[in-house]
Amino acid sequence: MKLGGYTVKLLSPFPPLAHRLELEVMGTVVTGDYVVRRSYGGDVLFRVEAVLGGTAILKGADYRLLADAPVEDLTKVSNPEELSVTQSLRSKVKASNQRMSAELMDHSFLNELEYRPEETHSYFDLPGKVLHLDGDANYMRKSMQLYNQMKVPAQGLHVSETQMADLLYHLLPQVKPDIVVITGHDGLLKTRERSELYSISSYKNSQNFVNAVHIAREYDKNRDNLVVVAGACQSYYEALLQAGANFASSPGRILIHALDPVYVATKASYTSIRECVNLPDIIHGTISGIDGVGGIETMGRYRVGLPKPIEVKKVNPNPYYA
Structure with missing residues (x-):
């Protein structure tokens, strides 16, 4: 009626x-x-x-x-x-952010001890640059806020999952990132049986993420030169790794937090190029844990330089030039 x-x-x-x-x-x-x-x-x-x-x-x-x-x-x-579920989740996010900030502070202090010369010059750091494609504008804003908070150089774009592969094809040669994040929204179709978990047609956006990962690997096949973080909630984890992702969701086909891809990218950005990213550390540092995010051995993208650039106040003239 x-x-x-x-x-x-x-x-x-x-x-x-x-x-x-x-x-x-x-x-x-x-x-x-x-x-x-x-x-x-x-x-x-x-x-x-x-x-x-x-x-x-x-x-x-x-x-x-x-x-x-x-x-x-x-x-x-x-x-x-x-909501109780919201409050509980906010507490986990806060704890994760605090842990990440503490790790970066320890990282900076250890580098200062290692690279501090006897002279007054100090080192400067070059964390890996991130290109972040996100299918959700709200998550994109939150992700960029966290990158900024963690002092990760990042460029983010909100784009439909269906257009990510095409956009990435044009952006990679321009941005030249060290790390690419390909994320948005995903999920298993409700009508699918458990036996269909290994069919990519059972997922709402996993095929789009796989297509984008393929583009990234066509641009750079070396998984240590270009670190790829891909996936969203319940994404086809195995297909993303097979396509060339270093880190992906979701091994247990569970929901992942909106900022989990950012935590992974930040960890890779601040791990030295001389070291492998600590897999247990990076996975347990996420809010979703080992059922939400997994990956393979990957070298970090962080570099250190000496000396730190300073303001040049006076330059002596070159006697050989008029």
């Missing part, structure tokens, strides 16, 4: 209550709203990207998950920060 422009379904033998519930769920959910799925126990906070008929297209607010759900299954969240 129609009521105030909304389609109302009778959900119980008590019509007045049913009307109110249906209007609360269906009539107020619009693009940009934060919602949870009742059928999943409200385990993940989503942002509504679009409403098509009776189906809402959802993107995880903290996880790189792309999903859809019947509108009647959604409950609007007016204050996302008060």
